[in-house]
Amino acid sequence: MVDYSRWKNIEISDDEDETHPNIDTPSLFRWRHQARVERMAERQKEIEEFERKKKENAEKLNSTKADLKKAEETNAETVEKLRKKMKELEVEADQIKKKEEEIKKLEKNTPWNVDTISKPGFAKTVINKRPERPNEENLTDEEREARMRKFIKENEKDLKHFGMLRKYDDSRIFLKAHNHLVCENTANYLVIWCINLEMEEKHELMNHVAHQTICMQYILELAKQLDTDPRACVDAFFTKIQVAEKEYKASFDDELRQFKERIQKRAAEKLEQAIKEAEEEERQKRLGPGGLDPVEVFDSLPDDLKKCFETQDIAMLHEVIANMDEEESRYHMKRCVDSGLWVPDANKKKDVEEKAPETDTPAENADVD
DSSP: OOOOGGGSSBOOOGGGSOOOTTSOHHHHHHHHHHHHHHHHHHHHHHHHHHHHHHHHHHHHHHHHHHHHHHHHHHTOTTHHHHHHHHHHHHHHHHHHHHHHHHHHHHHHHSOBOTTTTTOOSOOOOOOOOOOBOOOOOOOOHHHHHHHHHHHHHHHHHHHHHHHHOOOHHHHHHHHHHTGGGOSHHHHHHHHHHHHHHHHTTOHHHHHHHHHHHHHHHHHHHHHHHHTBOGGGGHHHHHHHHHTOOHHHHHHHHHHHHHHHHHHHHHHHHHHHHHHHHHHHHHHHHHOOTTSOOHHHHHHHSOHHHHHHHHHTOHHHHHHHHHHSOHHHHHHHHHHHHHHTSSOTTHHHHHHHHHHTTTOOOOOOOOOOO
């Protein structure tokens, strides 16, 4: 005889309940249905959390049991501590078992509804052939660089959009709609962008783009492990990271932390290099006719000679040179000439330029011996 009792406990369908004529019935049905769906989602979340704790407790029990057995064999000092921990875990396991029985009982007594009663009676599994990874092309460095530039030029707007996304679901949807971005070029672009942001001292934005960079690198790494096309790994990665086990999430966070440290170090190196290049460029512009830097030469001068150049007092310069050792004075003055600090015959050249239209008579020599 067929047992029909299971059909007695069915929650009435939203659109079968009678309502008052003055009530907007369709809206009421939608509100009821939405409320029920939210309750079911919350319940499912609680069940998933329970399963996680159950699994975690079982793993700890097995691990502690093994540690205790080893400690008892070696008479280690940690035996009592491990026994205490084992007892606590066993108590927790009993509580979990009671909770599991409550969940089963609640599920059994929960009324069916339109969202749960129509589950498929038959199902089949279709195994799709995994898409193969694209063959690595034998490109030269120049060709790779040209392809990278073209990729960025065509997709920079979308690349920046992905880098600014903040939710896993949004990232998944965007990459599924723009699956041509799931590639090494995107990861490389995001790395370069992170370095530039750090150099511009936009640290908070760099931290966010770094997170998206690691997401892309994880997808690419997963594709390598499975030897498949990275585009086929988008769903797998985001599903795994959103319901990640503690170890997997910790590994992801650690990789992100190390990546940001590398970015900060590289940005500092590039800034230092840029400063050195700017200083060298400025130095090259300052070089005198003999190839010496006037700043470096001035810093190397004795204090009394420095004062002469600072005050631009030629009479004082003659006096200082006259009181110096001849060889030392020649050394310093030659360096001044080679750096452009001192221009021999400067007054003579000036007078010649000023009087050239009137006379060819040379002016007085302004050189200093």
